[in-house]
Amino acid sequence: MIHIGSFVNGKERKGNGRVQQEVRNPYDNTLVGVVDFATLEDLEIAIENAYDTFEHVMKKMPAHQRSAILRKSADLLEARSEDFAQLLCQEAGKPIRDARGEVSRAVQVLRFASEEAKRNDGELIKMDAAIGGEERIGLVKRKPIGVIAAITPFNFPLNLVLHKLAPAVAAGCTVVLKPAEKTPLSAMKLVQLMTEAGLPSGAINVVNGLGAALVPPLVEHRYIKKVTFTGSGTVGFKIQEMARHKKITLELGANSPNIVFPDANLEIAVAGLVKGGFVFAGQACISVQRIYVHRDIYSAFVDAFVSAVQSLNVGDPALETTDVGPLITLEAACRAEAWIQEAVAQGARLLTGGQRQGTLLQPTVLTNVTPEMKVVCEEVFAPIVTILPFETEEEVIAAVNDSPYGLQAGVFTSDINRAFHLFETLEMGGVWINETSTVRHDHYPYGGVKQSGIGLEGVAYAIKEMTEPKFLGIRLV
Ligand code: NAD
Numbered sequence: 001m002i003h004i005g006s007f008v009n010g011k012e013r014k015g016n017g018r019v020q021q022e023v024r025n026p027y028d029n030t031l032v033g034v035v036d037f038a039t040l041e042d043l044e045i046a047i048e049n050a051y052d053t054f055e056h057v058m059k060k061m062p063a064h065q066r067s068a069i070l071r072k073s074a075d076l077l078e079a080r081s082e083d084f085a086q087l088l089c090q091e092a093g094k095p096i097r098d099a100r101g102e103v104s105r106a107v108q109v110l111r112f113a114s115e116e117a118k119r120n121d122g123e124l125i126k127m128d129a130a131i132g133g134e135e136r137i138g139l140v141k142r143k144p145i146g147v148i149a150a151i152t153p154f155n156f157p158l159n160l161v162l163h164k165l166a167p168a169v170a171a172g173c174t175v176v177l178k179p180a181e182k183t184p185l186s187a188m189k190l191v192q193l194m195t196e197a198g199l200p201s202g203a204i205n206v207v208n209g210l211g212a213a214l215v216p217p218l219v220e221h222r223y224i225k226k227v228t229f230t231g232s233g234t235v236g237f238k239i240q241e242m243a244r245h246k247k248i249t250l251e252l253g254a255n256s257p258n259i260v261f262p263d264a265n266l267e268i269a270v271a272g273l274v275k276g277g278f279v280f281a282g283q284a285c286i287s288v289q290r291i292y293v294h295r296d297i298y299s300a301f302v303d304a305f306v307s308a309v310q311s312l313n314v315g316d317p318a319l320e321t322t323d324v325g326p327l328i329t330l331e332a333a334c335r336a337e338a339w340i341q342e343a344v345a346q347g348a349r350l351l352t353g354g355q356r357q358g359t360l361l362q363p364t365v366l367t368n369v370t371p372e373m374k375v376v377c378e379e380v381f382a383p384i385v386t387i388l389p390f391e392t393e394e395e396v397i398a399a400v401n402d403s404p405y406g407l408q409a410g411v412f413t414s415d416i417n418r419a420f421h422l423f424e425t426l427e428m429g430g431v432w433i434n435e436t437s438t439v440r441h442d443h444y445p446y447g448g449v450k451q452s453g454i455g456l457e458g459v460a461y462a463i464k465e466m467t468e469p470k471f472l473g474i475r476l477v
Helices: 040-055 063-079 081-090 096-114 158-173 184-195 211-220 235-244 267-281 297-309 330-345 393-401 418-427 459-465
Strands: 002-004 006-008 011-013 018-025 031-036 121-123 137-144 145-150 173-179 205-208 224-230 247-251 256-262 292-295 348-352 364-367 384-390 408-411 430-433 467-475
Touching: 002 184, 006 040, 006 184, 011 040, 031 081, 031 184, 040 173, 040 205, 040 211, 063 096, 063 158, 081 096, 081 184, 081 247, 081 348, 096 158, 096 348, 096 459, 145 158, 158 173, 158 184, 158 224, 173 211, 184 205, 184 224, 211 235, 224 235, 224 459, 235 408, 247 459, 256 267, 256 393, 267 297, 267 384, 267 408, 267 418, 267 459, 292 297, 292 393, 297 348, 297 364, 330 348, 330 364, 330 384, 330 408, 384 393, 384 459, 393 418, 408 418, 459 467
Parallel strands: 002 031, 145 173, 145 224, 173 205, 224 247, 256 292, 256 408, 292 384, 364 384, 408 430
Antiparallel strands: 006 011, 006 205, 018 031, 121 137, 137 467, 348 364
């Protein structure tokens, strides 16, 4: 059994009567670990250490050294992949094959950051483009912003933490991280691994505890220069208010749409959409939630989709054969079940799924849904997919855009003109053609529009948000 506290200036702070919380496997409720919550004093010390380490160590550390620490971290993580995957499987209930996938992406994030740490961090300005700018040299250098507050969700406890830590180290910043209280174990193990790889004490500090207690004093602290948050909009927009006058990145939720046109390769579309709707029991911000299918292929699509969903293995996330594991808490599973029942009471047809046993919810497919139903217009964050028929391109674009969210969309078509038209008109941070909304690689710009977020992640883009441009002008005399 793992027992952690907080990690401040390279040392763990725990015990001494601190409030404890258990971390239990969401599948069978076995005890995985115990966490001692940080006190407000721990938090203050963590922020002060992050500040001192930024001023005296990280902002002066040469790029080759930051790059080497990140590279060594990647190598260590790769060597210990299976340990991390097992821990993710236990603390988040993530099916073991998906947990391995998360670790291998995390290794890539560290490698991207190691490479980005060495890239150009500025530009030369063509000064004589301005009248009166002749005989001047202008340059811009990007400087690390300082101490960053990072707050992360439960669903990718390793990779989404790294999407904040790795760019911060590459940029020369320091961090105080507040991981999700439901899944704090792998973040702690990761930061200890990075310390072993040579990261100076105090460069990344971890404070564990409840968001409502730790996040306001963290975000509002005078030493915090930037806040980067991944999680729900409800919490994200509160944090935006707390972070007044500070730079902020918000990576929030969505009700991701996917569109299947009659000229699509149906086999590829069905296979991708089944995976994209039910991987990690639909607990991804870009999970396939609304599938719009052209009327000409609607019945064929629905038959193939439902039969593929019924062949998914639901159960113990530790088994190699499991496709769909539990939801993170009983409360989350009951909430999702209630949304299904509400939709059915409002006239939706339940084609498969709907039953819940504890935290396990059977993969669910609903048709005959309307735009006002919660399962369509809100973020389900559960193994629930809705299928809606459409006739014209204009109609489906309007339906997709009729949402407060806009993170990623998937479009299945073999018509290049249509693909570009959809790319131009869908109100999204990203559009995939012949892939689902759930696909993400860790180096491209990733972030939502509308209520899905503010700012970008994707290693190089996150680094940009963690640095500030500073101009130098020289008059030649
Ligand atoms: P959450 O918003 O409940 O929690 C996220 C973090 O906020 C946690 O660390 C939590 O402790 C903290 N928090 C919770 N309540 C708080 C409060 N009152 N004040 C301050 N902090 C508080 O999110 P979650 O349930 O862990 O994760 C699921 C959500 O995250 C979904 O909405 C999902 O779409 C979103 N998400 C978005 C992305 C993205 O990249 N856009 C990625 C993953 C998850």
